[in-house]
Amino acid sequence: MPQDPDLKQFQIWREEAMLASATWREESWRDCEMYDGNQWSDSDHTKATDAGLPYILTINRTFPAVNLLLGSQAMNKYDIVAKGRTIKDS
Numbered sequence: 001m002p003q004d005p006d007l008k009q010f011q012i013w014r015e016e017a018m019l020a021s022a023t024w025r026e027e028s029w030r031d032c033e034m035y036d037g038n039q040w041s042d043s044d045h046t047k048a049t050d051a052g053l054p055y056i057l058t059i060n061r062t063f064p065a066v067n068l069l070l071g072s073q074a075m076n077k078y079d080i081v082a083k084g085r086t087i088k089d090s
Contacts, residue, residue, distance in 0.1 A: 034062045 005013075033039075037060045040048070048056055 035066055037063065 037058070039058055039060065039062070040056065045056070
């Protein structure tokens with residue numbers, strides 16, 4: 001009869017899950033920053049400042065595009081577009 005997992009086993013499973021999801025969590029965090037308007041990394045911002053661009057104007061085109069997709073998904077959630085191939089199917 002197998003033993004129930006103990007606390008140590010649960011901790012090992014949690015660490016494995018965190019390691020397995022680290023890459024996509026980092027990408028997801030960066031996507032959220034882009035949505036919020038933080039589109040320049042620290043190194044890019046430093047390079048631009050060193051090149052003589054103290055004020056950087058960035059137009060956030062990600063925010064309205066994502067909002068358009070979220071809004072259209074919410075509005076069209078219940079639109080049924082599937083139809084039967086024949087009269088018998090419908």
